Amino acid sequence: MAIEGAAARPALPTGAVRSARQDLLALLNRWGWVKVLLFLMPACLLLMVYLVIPIVMLIVMSFYRSTLFGVVPDFSWNNYLHFLRNPMFPNLLLRSIRLAVTVTAISLLVSYPFAYFLARGTRRFRTTLLILVMVPFWTSYLIRTMSWLPILGIKGLVNYSLMTLQLVESPVEAFLFNQFSVVLTLIHIYLPYMVVPILSLDRLDGRLLEAASDLGATPLRTFWHVTLPLSLPGVVGGIVMVFIAAFGAYVTPKLLGGSSGIMFGNVLADQYSGTFNWPFGAVLALIMIAVVLGLLVVASRFARLDAVFGARA
């Protein structure tokens, strides 16, 4: 058998090349970890350059001193103290967290029934409907932010409709350049971040629901004891994704926030483009990362986050 099989093999390299190749394969087979290491090497190198070393740079920079003549190496806690002493910065941080929480909460309230609709309310157009949720997800958030200008502006769609219906006499300015427009737009942009995890992890088996109702559970009890626990990992995943995205927002508050809707990210970015205080900017960036990691620690108590992000180790 083995000999016949060998005759039917696809053409392989011959001679020295072949034996070198076999030596290599034999080596890799003997030391499996060599293969793992070789395959992981490029990703590790990239992660070092993209994530690890830059964050170390942030930490180092956060202790430096910013002077009129540029950044001076130092080891001082002054930048951290500067953050704490000036109430403007902690207040801004709290306001940004509050805005991000608002965006996350409303997204969840909107998405949950919507995901339920996609999972159970449709049959025929399901794929199309799913694609329609995904398309905005694939479209530039710059454009999705910009797209609210002609809706909320003084001459925008909302004011136009209100005027036509004679509900208001003059255009309302209150729709744009404030916290409202920022929250609304962030919800619009990041809604798919909430819908998709809820959907993909919702391994809701119709038979479970039937079983529950056969055993005499009311729809409410079924929802509370079956549907909700099963969808919890997706919900936690969605909360994490939307909060991080909203909290780290820069474009939306910059473009639609006016002065009252400015967020933490804008002040952080200003340290690098306007005021050029790199050490203080590093402190702000580290605080932003710390908030996100804190959220992850809390979230991981409620669900296995690895699964949320698609990992299957």
Next chain:
Amino acid sequence: MTDARARWFLRGYGTAVYIFLYTPIVMLIVLSFNDTNSITLPWGGFTLRWYRALAENQSLFVSLKNSLTLGLITALLSTVIGALAAFAFRSRFRGQVAAMRVLLLPFVIPGLTIGVALLLLFHALGVRPGLLTTTLVAHVGFTLPYVFVLISTRLHRFDESLEEAAMDLGADEITTFWQVTFPLIRPGIVGSALFAFTLSFDEFIRTLFTIGNDNTLPIQIWSTLGSMVSPELNAIATLIVAASFALVIVGELLRRRER
């Protein structure tokens, strides 16, 4: 509430969410044909002049070309690196869970902080910021976890007995990979490359801090938004939305053909 009524309620609700998701995009498309000088209403009649203006906008073409080049190279690199990592994760090794978490970490670090941190790094190294140096690193790093997860998921569903059969018939690992494994996962690989390309093409914040004097399309749109706001922007946006739609549909078709 009866079942039928609940279903109609859900449908109405679903429709409302779609209206919320799509009204701004539809408005943008409609207004790109609007014959006035502002980007909003009122409607001033149908025109194609904003698209004609686009065709004459030289700097736009440069930034489009930059975005396409960057997107293609990013997709290629991050697909190769991500696929290698995904294959490494097929075998069991010590510290696997920890390694997985580190690989997924870029998902949860806000792009703004990455952009700023990369700026510090490249400045300290004395690397001159540019499209195919610093920005490329930012984009490949950004897209890598997505590609890795997509390909891992694909490999996880892969039937390993097919490979075993090939090996039993005398093929070595490399032959098995090219003759059996790769053809089977190719749609997944193409799909993730497509995804990486789209992510790179739309990326803004990491680009802003790493690109120096070069331009990508999102950077160009951003600087245009700061200076002059004309319906030309609506026209650019419409074309990008159309391209995204086309890409998603192509991606979905690829995914279906695989099954």
